[in-house]
Amino acid sequence: MFSKRLRQPLGLGILINQRGLALAQTPTSNDAKQSLPAWHWQAFSAHPLLSFTSEWPEPHCLRWARQRSGFSAQSVAMALPPDKLLRFTFNVSSSMGPRQLRAHLQAQLAPVLPWPIHEALWDYQLSQQPDSPGIPATTVTHPAWLHAAMQAQPAWQAEVLALPKSWAQACEQWCRQAGLRLVRLEPEWQASMRWQQFVQNSKAAVLQEPPVEASDVLSENEWAVLGGLSLGVVKP
């Protein structure tokens, strides 16, 4: 019982391109900093995929790939194609609580989305604008002390990513049909950045370049995305 609880959770990163799909399992804690993640390539036998975003491979293809790879992980992370993602930036007040902020962002997001808000999945992240006042000086109708206090507040920007819920549901269903559970959908650039950060922190030179077998079927960026997905899947 204890060994099961103490065991490091394993996740599976899945990347789909036109020629096939690639699977990479989270490196274990023993060799996480030293070696490449275990990966597996499964080429599509019938015909290449025209567009991954509109056409999904057969679920049995994924199931078969997992069986052949011998991976035991069941939690899956996938990268979002850039053409499915919409990106917005909103200014927000730093005095808002999480719920208030969420409601505020939802109200801001609803009119700019091409779909109804209830048919979208979205997530946001806050960043502080460097050297920018919280309240513009031209909108002053407050007393001086209040204006000064509001000026002293840092200004925040919310970066919001949104995608249609139907696409995410199709993705989730595809994984479920293959016996897997989708736990993470993130933009490609985020996964790629995670891999690059991992490589920079690693002392092993072998991580600097993708393996030879992977270079035949995956581009450098695709390899970085796959590696980043395998690293990030175990995070909530």
Add this chain to the structure above:
Amino acid sequence: MGCARWFIVGGGQAMSDFNLLPWREQLRHSRIRSWQWGCVLSSVATVSVVYGLDRAWDGWLAEQHAQQQQAEQTMALWQGELKSDAEWQARTRLAQQVQHDWVQLRQQQTRAWQVMQQWLSVPPLGVQIERVMWRDQQCQVSGWALSAGHWQNWQTALAVAGFSPQAEQSPWAEAQWRQADELSVKQHPFQLTLTLPALLAKP
């Protein structure tokens, strides 16, 4: 839908962490489900513990009642056996007698103290008392008097205090020489029987 994972401060140096899946809602639902299960289990546990304690308490109470009943039965049996025993009957009678006499003795003692206080309240001027005996509601006094006048005065004072001399008194005796306090004095011996005063009610 979404919620900020962390705040990137100072130009976005920290790693971004978008996850477009509604995992937070799932986590919230799973926590609510865990909480509901916890509530149900704790309720069941509480009810079970209370029921168990109630049963245990009832059992303990029944056992105590049974023990008490058995003790009472044993006691009743012993008392029945004792009632038929001759020695126990004799001792019971004796105890009843002692209880009865004890009341009288306390009354008598109280009466004696009252008489003594009243007796001492009369100063015996010119009279030396040798013996006072209280018997059958009468006080028998014997002693010596310097003269008939002293004796008479003392009797008057006693009468005022409630002690009434009996009608038949011994005759007045002649004076006799006697040794008292290493002195030779000539005194009249006397014997007097007094009826005790009525019992004074205490305030």
